[in-house]
Amino acid sequence: MKTAYLGPEGSYSSLAARKLCPTAEYLPRKSFYAAVSCVLACEADCAVLPVENTLQGAVAQNLDLLYASAELFAVKEYLLQIDHRLIFRRGVNLSRIERVFSHEQAILQCGKFLSENLPQAKIVYTDSTAESLSVMQKETDAGIVGAHMAREGYELSAENIADEKKNFTHFLLVKRGEEHLPVHSGRVYFAASCPHEPGALLKMLQILAVYDLNMTKIESRPKKDSPGEYNFFIEFEGDIAANGVRAALSRLQEYTKNFKLLGCY
Amino acid sequence: MKTAYLGPEGSYSSLAARKLCPTAEYLPRKSFYAAVSCVLACEADCAVLPVENTLQGAVAQNLDLLYASAELFAVKEYLLQIDHRLIFRRGVNLSRIERVFSHEQAILQCGKFLSENLPQAKIVYTDSTAESLSVMQKETDAGIVGAHMAREGYELSAENIADEKKNFTHFLLVKRGEEHLPVHSGRVYFAASCPHEPGALLKMLQILAVYDLNMTKIESRPKKDSPGEYNFFIEFEGDIAANGVRAALSRLQEYTKNFKLLGCY
Structure with a gap:
């Protein structure tokens, strides 16, 4: 595969x-x-x-x-x-690290550790945490923030250095x-748009409530071609083979615009 | 100020x-x-x-x-x-640009233009579109993707080079x-969490529907300290001084957990 x-x-x-x-x-x-x-x-x-x-x-x-x-x-x-780790050349002391390479998001998520433990280091943003490793290939004064990337000659910090561990x-x-969808599922994910009027999303959610389906995720995305209208991405708990789930999906498809089953798992 | x-x-x-x-x-x-x-x-x-x-x-x-x-x-x-523009040293021909500097998001949003017009250029990610300008200070073979940053000696492309203009x-x-909130408003923004059970968000939205309030935005954010629970960020059309809006907000505050008025404008 x-x-x-x-x-x-x-x-x-x-x-x-x-x-x-x-x-x-x-x-x-x-x-x-x-x-x-x-x-x-x-x-x-x-x-x-x-x-x-x-x-x-x-x-x-x-x-x-x-x-x-x-x-x-x-x-x-x-x-x-x-799980963000600090990666550096084996044997190098933290105080000698003058530059830290990583993707911006990873750096942002480790702000507290970096400012407390490596205040002297200059931050260098790279394309991805993974590519940072090649960037610092021959540097001894450099560290990177990355994940699970132990390689010959490099050390990983013992702890997850992210500010927020969860x-x-x-x-x-x-x-x-569609033939690849599993026969049974624990959750179902779909997206649809509905008219921009009071209660339109409410009715979508009522359809789920009528069948006792518990929503686990909802996102709204502005429609690119139609300002003020939104697509909704909704995940709920349910077995795709269950009658109630099938009935709810079928009613949603009738009621909404541009309905798409995104998947189930 | x-x-x-x-x-x-x-x-x-x-x-x-x-x-x-x-x-x-x-x-x-x-x-x-x-x-x-x-x-x-x-x-x-x-x-x-x-x-x-x-x-x-x-x-x-x-x-x-x-x-x-x-x-x-x-x-x-x-x-x-x-509005993303290509910025380069005045008089330099596009075909001579060997590197393009910008923030990752800006590069991603101009993928089509860059691959069609600057296929030879190496992409270099920087901290922000604005800082890219100082990076390429003395380079004649470099361009950047940035916004409205015309400076002495530099030229901006005439067109927005983003794939998606909207x-x-x-x-x-x-x-x-709270005293800085305007007296009247066109929209109101609040956040709250609600119990993870079928119909909990539905009831929040019903409160808005009861007062004919049209929702303009909804986002769910997982609660960091409590997996499976979500905070909802909801914006709706309404004058903060109107009786219906005040009644809806007061009912929402009673029904939900951790209600916070985020603002109005």
């Missing part, structure tokens, strides 16, 4: 890909868009996409990608704990074709 | 700050958190914070900051059109103390 994701190796997406598809052939790509395109062009069997992070919120770009492609469905999920990213495994 | 925002000069936040407070003393800060801290410490009268972008979705960090500070209220809003960021002007 060929699995596409946002690379390079060592990225959080690559870690999630290895959990979701332990024996796959891996296709790291330069963007989420490129990873999804691989699946649509049948060059990959699936793509692994982050859709929400505890601290950063929804990954809006991926919600839009999943919604825009009628043939793409999420069929499996994985919750990855984000930090998870919700990944979805996405395939092409 | 002292106005804090995410700097440096030339950042989108600095542009919004100049629109919201045309005659202020400007205090560019290194992070949103630092800008908000200025207001809480009474070193600034207000802060300018982005809360949503058409393409990227909610700026989760700022929603959390606004919600966490009992004394902070949004009192004014501004919708900034994001791209707006919603900024809020935030002050310390």
